[in-house]
Every structure is written in structure tokens, then in C-alpha cells.
Amino acid sequence: MTHVNGSSHEWLVLVTIHTNELLVEEEHRAEIAEGRLIELEELVASESEEEEELEEMKIDELEYLSSSAVQCRKTTSSFVAFTPTECLTGNLAYDQATTNPANTVYDVQRLIGRTFNDPEVQKLINRWPFKVIKGTYGLPKVVVEYKCKQKEYSAEEISSMLLVHLKNLAKSYIGTTVKDVVITVPLYFNDSQRQATKVAAHLAGLDVLQIIDKPVAAAIAYGLHMKTTDTNVLVFDLDIVTFNVSIITTDEKGKLTVKATGGDTHFGGVDLVDIMTDNFVKKFNRIHHMEMDITGNSKARYRLRVGIASAIEDLISNTETTISIDSFYNAIDFSTSITRDKFEYMSKSFFRKCIETLESFLRDAKINNTDVDGIVLIGEWTMIPKLQQLLREFFNVNELFKSIDAVEVVAHGAAIHAANLIREKSEKEKTLPTLSLPNIVPLSLGVDAHDGVFSVIIPRNTPIPAEKEQIYFTTYDNQTSIPFNVYQGERSRAKDNKWLGEFEVAVSPAPKGKSKAKVVFSVDADGTLNCWVKEFTTGLKNKIIIDNDKHKFSDEEIKKILKDAEKYKLEDREYIKIMRVRNVLEEYIYNVRRKMKTIGSTDKTRLHAEEIKKMETAIEAANEYIDGNQELVDVDEYKKVQNQLQKLCVSVIAQLV
Incomplete structure (x- = not known):
């Protein structure tokens, strides 16, 4: 758990399932689960051999691969660095970040699927030490010095370098190339971000079997898809820069459904590091009678924040730890100890914000804390003992779902789902139940048929893949076509929402209301919207696929749209x-x-x-x-x-x- 210049140090986790060598990778923004399809297809030789293999296959036989045999790190940082002689990825890139900040790229998943003018991108580029410019089609490009030449790379290209690194690591471990992949992404990722993630995988030579959401993968890891009773599970996902909460329900058939989602996309572990940083700078100034301004010294700031993040990690399992930084400022060393009790006292405002955000989410979702049957934790920050204590007290439960490492739980669930997808390719192997994965439509989709009112076809929070239809009638005599404008949003007036496209269908001339057409909206597992219309009398059809650039919203835009909908209710x-x-x-x-x-x-x-x-x-x-x-x-x-x-x-x- 580390932090660089106010941004996240993202991790990649690799996992393997022994019985079929199914490989899984996880990263902070897009966790990856990879599988060797050829191995699974070759498992079936005869009926007796098949039964023997199936008996041996246990989906919980997972092994997490070390990112480096030398470093013995289970996680791989999502850093890419460029030097005069080579391109470094993962932990090697991270380890040299302080000496080569302008050419060390991280947190690139926050760029993926966004435009340069996106407000979120503009906030980020002011914090990063590396340069980001406006490239072709208004997309952001990272500028670095590589082999003594200036180079420009897209977010997809940088991400693909990380995936290639993991792909090669997997190959060296299992002895053959891995090609199939399941990718998990944050629940709020829009269609463009999901499509861009698929592009990154393609550039890395990986075939995407499916994209699923992080909380869904975590639910699968705990076997919630195997439940035979109605269950409400809260997924508490706290990472370095965002805080996401979801309610996932299961029914007697094991179907998973996202009932509600919320949180704060501008609150996370970074806020806790900020609190600690301010306190320790004050302590340093008090001890040495100085007025150090750490904002003007990026190297000192970086080293202190790394030390603080490491200390927080130590305090998860220890009651006391030490922060030591040689030549911290003006050649003065800084060394201090901190107890868990002191840390918890200093972090009261952070913990209070977590619980207040949780209360607000449940209130908006109209869910009582007594309706929650279990709490799943995602992210190393959720392993802080005080936070877990507050969650147990808030929900009045003795224990949380934490038998699986909170850092690894998403990768664990992705591995199970990847195994399910690959096994479904065999007619004879049905050892795992089919999962209904609840990616959701973040904002309502519909049309303005004729009167300016937004006619919703697929409501917000509908699990996807989804298909819904509506019947529309002609509005005047002898009408020869019915036009449809497609919108996305939550306002009652169509034009107050985001216009996505238009289409129409020819109809037979007839009195008003006699001719009619059926409009069908279909959103596939990856979030792509297909719209088609059929006229009943003639059978004429028309279809459009909404362009990704028109169909994307950042998480901040979604929050604003929902806030406006409430404001103008x-x-x-x-x-x-x-x-x-x-x-x-x-x-x-x-x-x-x-x-x-x-x-x-x-x-x-x-x-x-x-x-x-x-x-x-x-x-x-x-x-x-x-x-x-x-x-x-x-x-x-x-x-x-x-x-x-x-x-x-x-x-x-x-x-x-």
C-alpha cells in the first residue's frame, strides 16, 4: 500500500488454478483473469476420464503467483517507466520512480476511456509529474523521453504494456502462452472505459471473454452465486482514491443483482495519507523549530507519503511501528514511532467520513442496516482494524466476510468466473452454475417519441445484459414514419438529458394511433447499446448502434446528473x-x-x-x-x-x- 504525489499506487495480482492452470491477474482499476482454453478442451478423452477430471477439479484451488521470483512480491505495481536504454514495467518501474518521475507513468487507468478535456483528467494532470497532452480525436496522450527520443503513448498502450508484463510472467510460470482473459473493472466504468480496456487487452494479445464489475467478482469469490436463499450483501470497496459501496442481492436460483450502488469517487485512502502527512510535517517542524512547506518539495513529500502508507500497512497487524526517513529535509533525518491507538485517534475524521457516506448510501437506497446479511470487503484499506470494528458496530454483526484477502478477493472471484466461462465451452462439462452477472445501466436509456417527454425503456440500475421494449403509436393521421431520438439521463424532459442518436421507421398511412412500432433497446454484457424498431403492419425494421463516444459518462458526470435529477424533481x-x-x-x-x-x-x-x-x-x-x-x-x-x-x-x- 503506497502513494505517489497524491495519486494511487495500483497493484496487479496473479492467481492460478492448479487443476486446469487457469491464470488470473488483478489490477486496481482493471483486474484480469486469464485462462488456457486449449487445456480445458483437451480434458475430455472418455467418459471415465472426464468423471475423474471433474472430481479432481476444485474451484478453490487457487495459487497467487509472485510478481518476481527475486522480489517475492505477490503484487505488481501498475507502473511503467521509460529510460534511455529500456522500458520497465511493474515493480522495477516503481522502484526507480523517485529518480525518474517525469518518465514514470502510473494511475493510467484513470485516463482510459476519457477525453483530454474531461474534468477528471484535468484534475489529474495537474498532480502528475509526467506530462499529458491532447492527442488525436481529443484523447489524452502521455509524453515521455524513451531512448533519448520524445514518445507519445495512449492510456490503452500503457495499460497493454502492463498486461504484456503479466502475460510474460504467466508464460514463464505455466510454460505456455495465455490468451483468454476476463477483465474486472470498477462498477462505475462507462461503456467507453470498458471498450478502451478491451482495446488494451487486444494490444497485449489477449482475447477478452467478458468484462465484469469488481463487487460482482468479490461476491462470486464468496460463493454468493451458490446461495439458495434471498440474501442482501453489502460490498465495501475502499481503495486509494475512491470509495464505492454496493448492495448485491441473491435469490433462490443464485442470480446476482446489483440493487444499489453509491459512495464517493473523490474519497479514499489518499485522504487518510493526507491527514497523516499533515500531522507528521507539523511534528517535524515542532521538533526542529522549522516551517517546512512540504508542498514545495516533491521528493520529500513522496518519501514521507510512502513511509506513512507503509506504516498504516504495518499497523494492520501490529500495535506499533516506526517511520524512518534518512535526509528527509535539508539533510535532516526524520524518525518517529506511532501506535495503533494514536493512529486511530489521528484518523477519526477519516473513519467518520466512511460511516457517514455509508449511512447516506443506505438512506438513498432505502435499505436499513438490519436488512444487510453480510459485508464483503475489497481493498487493503478495508483491513484497518478500527474500520472493521466500526462496520461491525454499525451493522451489529460479529464478523465480516474477510476469509479471503481483501486485496485478492476480486482476482479470486474473477478466476472462478473465468473457469465457468471456459468450461461452458465444453458440451460435457457443466460443473459450475451459469452466473447472471449484474453489471448495470448507470443512467436510464429511452426515447423522445413525439411530445418532449423522456420515455424510459431501460431504467437506471437495470442489470446487464438487458433487453427491454416499448410500443409506440402514430400521433397524427396518415403519418408515414415515426422518428425516435435516443437519450440517456434521469430528467423527465427529453432534451434535459444527453442525446445519443436518432432513427426512424416507415409506417403505413392510417388514422392517428392505428399504426404502431415496437422499439427494442438491448445492452450487451460489455455495455454496448443496440436500438432497433419494427413496424407491425409492414414488418419494416431499422437499427442503430450508439457510438461509444456519445454513450459515455465519467463517474463525476453520473453523480452530477443524479444530483440534478434530485434538484429538479x-x-x-x-x-x-x-x-x-x-x-x-x-x-x-x-x-x-x-x-x-x-x-x-x-x-x-x-x-x-x-x-x-x-x-x-x-x-x-x-x-x-x-x-x-x-x-x-x-x-x-x-x-x-x-x-x-x-x-x-x-x-x-x-x-x-
């Missing part, structure tokens, strides 16, 4: 009321005109021609009123117009029938 409700009243008025006008056509030309119509003309003038005025008051915010005004028109029309029509 009353306004949106009023808008819906207005549109309903307006639609009633439009429908009434249509029915009056249709009634007049039915009556036709008779002696009575000729006798009451003046009254009819007056009624038609009033109808035209009502239509003009509707067209001229698209932004009307007063329901009573619409009702007043309708009541006046209805009174006149009823009087005239009564004289004609």
Missing part, C-alpha cells in the same frame, strides 16, 4: 403534469375534428354554419396556444383553455346530432 413533476394536460387537450381537438368529419355536410351543418366556423376558429386558436407555449409552467392555464373550448364544442355538436 419538483420541476420535472410539474412538467409531466403539464404535458399530460396538453396531451389531453390535443386529443380532444383531434376527436372533435374526427367527429365533424363523421357528421359531414347536412342540413343541420349548413343551418349552423356560423356556430361551426366559430368553433373551428376556437380550435385553431387552441392549437396556436399549444404551439406557442411549449415551455408553459402552469397547468391551470391549459385546463382553462380546454374548458372554454370544450364548452363551445359541446354546445355546437349537440345541435348537429
Whole structure:
């Protein structure tokens, strides 16, 4: 657990399943599970041999591979460094970061799938010691000096270098090339980030079997997909820069569903390191009667933060530890001890923020803490004893789910799922149940059919893959096509959401409401949106696939959209009321005109021609009123117009029938 310049030190964990040499890799932003498909396909030789193999296969036989036989580290830091002679990856890159900061790249997963102008990217590039520029198509590029030449690399290319490093490590261990991969990503990753992650894997020569979410993988690791009773499990995921909480439910069939998700994407272990850093700088200044400003000394800041992160890690299993830094500042050494009790006292505000965020999440999700049947922990920061104590007290439970290392739990679950996917390729091997993986739609998807109201087809938080459909009718006589604009968001008015694309379908001319079309939205396991429409009479179809760049939101954008939806909830409700009243008025006008056509030309119509003309003038005025008051915010005004028109029309029509 370390920290560099306010950003995360991400880890990659490798795991193998002995019986079929299924390999798993995990990283802080995109954990990887790889499998050798050829080995599994060759397991079946005869019925008796198959039974023998299946009996031997136990999915919990996992071995975590050391990232280096020399260093004996179980985790590999997600650093890539460029020097005048070579490119270093993993721990070798991390170990030289202090001497080569401008050419040592880390935390690149926070760039993947984002544009250069993304607010999150702009925040990050001001903190990083390496340079990031705006590249082709507005995508960020990392600029480094490599072999004495300036080079530019995309986030996908940097990520692929890390994957190649792990792929080679796997090859050296199992003796053959690994090609198939399952990738786990943060729950809030949008479609573009997921697609970009797949590109990185492809560049590394890996075939992506599936992308799943971190909390889902953790749930699988604990066998929640094997449950035969309804269960609510809270997944508590605290990493260096983000804090994510999810509720995953299971039913009697073992289906996993993400019921709710939340947290704080700008709060994490870094905040705890910040608190400790401030305290120790004050202590150093007090001891040496100085006014050291650590913000102006990046090297001292880096070394202190690394020492603090190491101390926090030590205090997980020890009651006291020491921080020692030679030549910390102005050639002065810094050495101090800290007890676990002192650490917990200094970190009170951090722990309080964790619990307050958790309370807010449960309140928004309308879930009581007594409804939670278990708590799964993800991330080394969740191993802090005080935090675990607070969680036990908050949920009034004796124990948390922590039999699997919180650092390794996601990789563990990814391995199980990878094994399941590969075994499903064999007709004869069905030893694992099929899993329903609950990646979710982060924001509602729907259309503006004709009246400006956002018609939701796939609601927010729907588990994916998902397919939903709606029926839409023509809105005027002899309509020859129905246009659809696709939006994503949570506002009632379509135009207040993000426009994604448009399509239409030809329909047979007919009276209003007689022709209809079925619109189907389908989101696949990787989050790609497919929209198609079919007209019932002619059978004509049309289809579009929403471009990834139009279909992406950063986690910060999602939070803002949800906040705006809550902020404008009353306004949106009023808008819906207005549109309903307006639609009633439009429908009434249509029915009056249709009634007049039915009556036709008779002696009575000729006798009451003046009254009819007056009624038609009033109808035209009502239509003009509707067209001229698209932004009307007063329901009573619409009702007043309708009541006046209805009174006149009823009087005239009564004289004609």
C-alpha cells in the first residue's frame, strides 16, 4: 500500500488454478483473469476420464503467483517507466520512480476511456509529474523521453504494456502462452472505459471473454452465486482514491443483482495519507523549530507519503511501528514511532467520513442496516482494524466476510468466473452454475417519441445484459414514419438529458394511433447499446448502434446528473403534469375534428354554419396556444383553455346530432 504525489499506487495480482492452470491477474482499476482454453478442451478423452477430471477439479484451488521470483512480491505495481536504454514495467518501474518521475507513468487507468478535456483528467494532470497532452480525436496522450527520443503513448498502450508484463510472467510460470482473459473493472466504468480496456487487452494479445464489475467478482469469490436463499450483501470497496459501496442481492436460483450502488469517487485512502502527512510535517517542524512547506518539495513529500502508507500497512497487524526517513529535509533525518491507538485517534475524521457516506448510501437506497446479511470487503484499506470494528458496530454483526484477502478477493472471484466461462465451452462439462452477472445501466436509456417527454425503456440500475421494449403509436393521421431520438439521463424532459442518436421507421398511412412500432433497446454484457424498431403492419425494421463516444459518462458526470435529477424533481413533476394536460387537450381537438368529419355536410351543418366556423376558429386558436407555449409552467392555464373550448364544442355538436 503506497502513494505517489497524491495519486494511487495500483497493484496487479496473479492467481492460478492448479487443476486446469487457469491464470488470473488483478489490477486496481482493471483486474484480469486469464485462462488456457486449449487445456480445458483437451480434458475430455472418455467418459471415465472426464468423471475423474471433474472430481479432481476444485474451484478453490487457487495459487497467487509472485510478481518476481527475486522480489517475492505477490503484487505488481501498475507502473511503467521509460529510460534511455529500456522500458520497465511493474515493480522495477516503481522502484526507480523517485529518480525518474517525469518518465514514470502510473494511475493510467484513470485516463482510459476519457477525453483530454474531461474534468477528471484535468484534475489529474495537474498532480502528475509526467506530462499529458491532447492527442488525436481529443484523447489524452502521455509524453515521455524513451531512448533519448520524445514518445507519445495512449492510456490503452500503457495499460497493454502492463498486461504484456503479466502475460510474460504467466508464460514463464505455466510454460505456455495465455490468451483468454476476463477483465474486472470498477462498477462505475462507462461503456467507453470498458471498450478502451478491451482495446488494451487486444494490444497485449489477449482475447477478452467478458468484462465484469469488481463487487460482482468479490461476491462470486464468496460463493454468493451458490446461495439458495434471498440474501442482501453489502460490498465495501475502499481503495486509494475512491470509495464505492454496493448492495448485491441473491435469490433462490443464485442470480446476482446489483440493487444499489453509491459512495464517493473523490474519497479514499489518499485522504487518510493526507491527514497523516499533515500531522507528521507539523511534528517535524515542532521538533526542529522549522516551517517546512512540504508542498514545495516533491521528493520529500513522496518519501514521507510512502513511509506513512507503509506504516498504516504495518499497523494492520501490529500495535506499533516506526517511520524512518534518512535526509528527509535539508539533510535532516526524520524518525518517529506511532501506535495503533494514536493512529486511530489521528484518523477519526477519516473513519467518520466512511460511516457517514455509508449511512447516506443506505438512506438513498432505502435499505436499513438490519436488512444487510453480510459485508464483503475489497481493498487493503478495508483491513484497518478500527474500520472493521466500526462496520461491525454499525451493522451489529460479529464478523465480516474477510476469509479471503481483501486485496485478492476480486482476482479470486474473477478466476472462478473465468473457469465457468471456459468450461461452458465444453458440451460435457457443466460443473459450475451459469452466473447472471449484474453489471448495470448507470443512467436510464429511452426515447423522445413525439411530445418532449423522456420515455424510459431501460431504467437506471437495470442489470446487464438487458433487453427491454416499448410500443409506440402514430400521433397524427396518415403519418408515414415515426422518428425516435435516443437519450440517456434521469430528467423527465427529453432534451434535459444527453442525446445519443436518432432513427426512424416507415409506417403505413392510417388514422392517428392505428399504426404502431415496437422499439427494442438491448445492452450487451460489455455495455454496448443496440436500438432497433419494427413496424407491425409492414414488418419494416431499422437499427442503430450508439457510438461509444456519445454513450459515455465519467463517474463525476453520473453523480452530477443524479444530483440534478434530485434538484429538479419538483420541476420535472410539474412538467409531466403539464404535458399530460396538453396531451389531453390535443386529443380532444383531434376527436372533435374526427367527429365533424363523421357528421359531414347536412342540413343541420349548413343551418349552423356560423356556430361551426366559430368553433373551428376556437380550435385553431387552441392549437396556436399549444404551439406557442411549449415551455408553459402552469397547468391551470391549459385546463382553462380546454374548458372554454370544450364548452363551445359541446354546445355546437349537440345541435348537429
